[in-house]
């Protein structure tokens with residue numbers, strides 16, 4: 572007897588099967604002909620996917636677009652300045668309300684694990700308190716992992732060091748940093764060293780905003796790889812953005828990539844945000860500002876797409892849909908072969924789960940019964956259509972339903988209803 576059976580769906584690898592769920596866990600992945608269930612969902616012809624995972628987000632800033640004004644230049648630096656203005660006027664209730672609204676969007680889109688940075692450059696630690704409360708409120712349907720993020724610089728801001736440590740004491744999960752924003756390259760490297768030591772001492776993971784700049788000489792990822800090795804943090808460290816790598820000398824990159832691979836650092840490119848923020852000082856040719864995704868994948872480095880921002884001082888659009896993120900990444904990184912497109916789907920699901928260290932994630936027996944049923948035949952079609960999430964299940968419970976993306980036509984001699992599906996695999 573199952574609580575729930577998802578019948579006849581197609582898994583991302585093409586397997587057509589049923590999924591049996593009991594007590595919030597996946598307990599069967601096989602054809603369940605006569606099995607009884609409290610509820611059965613027919614997923615025939617539809618893609619059944621593990622939940623989407625966002626490895627890089629800023630939930631304290633989300634849905635604040637226009638507060639107190641918009642980012643006129645569109646640059647990272649004006650965004651940071653604008654966020655500083657907003658921090659002066661926002662309240663804890665504002666942050667909680669915006670974050671919970673975003674989590675509703677995420678839940679409806681099957682985005683059930685999110686790693687969010689939270690600004691620790693605020694003596695009140697208002698955002699930290701707010702997101703710790705949100706983490707608890709959403710825990711039955713979203714795994715929210717928080718990163719202590721000294722946005723204004725661990726050393727550059729006079730109280731960031733002390734407040735970042737306080738945030739970790741309060742229960743923030745992961746150690747962050749922003750070495751390229753420190754006053755000097757030397758300070759940046761020192762911040763990487765100290766923050767990695769803090770993580771090693773506390774047994775925590777590390778996720779740094781690293782080299783989010785067009786400066787080809789911004790090389791803090793090299794220090795991050797070195798410190799990861801030195802402190803035995805392999806497999807527990809992520810480098811977010813890494814956009815300077817776009818502009819680096821090829822010879823240097825040929826030395827750097829093996830160091831990242833050896834340190835088992837995960838890479839988190841954020842294509843929506845970096846395609847709009849980077850290259851702003853260029854004329855033409857204008858750099859794309861995406862890190863070297865295909866080259867890292869070829870080295871065996873774990874790479875996953877991150878969302879970064881939705882309607883905030885840095886990005887004026889966004890929905891929380893990781894298919895949008897993967898769709899942009901696919902285009903900017905030119906990952907257009909069938910295998911590469913499938914990889915882009917993995918890069919917003921299983922590969923990001925690896926970055927976050929989610930142990931009971933995935934479509935496997937014993938894992939949390941969390942999944943999404945999509946109005947698509949396979950992962951490539953899901954990307955092409957940014958397909959509707961017909962049903963989202965979190966820990967064995969249906970938490971959201973959406974209609975198909977059909978349209979009614981009134982054209983003489985043509986069908987009265989269409990579905991833009993064209994799955995050929």
Ligand SMILES: [Zn+2]
Nearest residue numbers: 627629780879
């Ligand atoms: Zn970020």
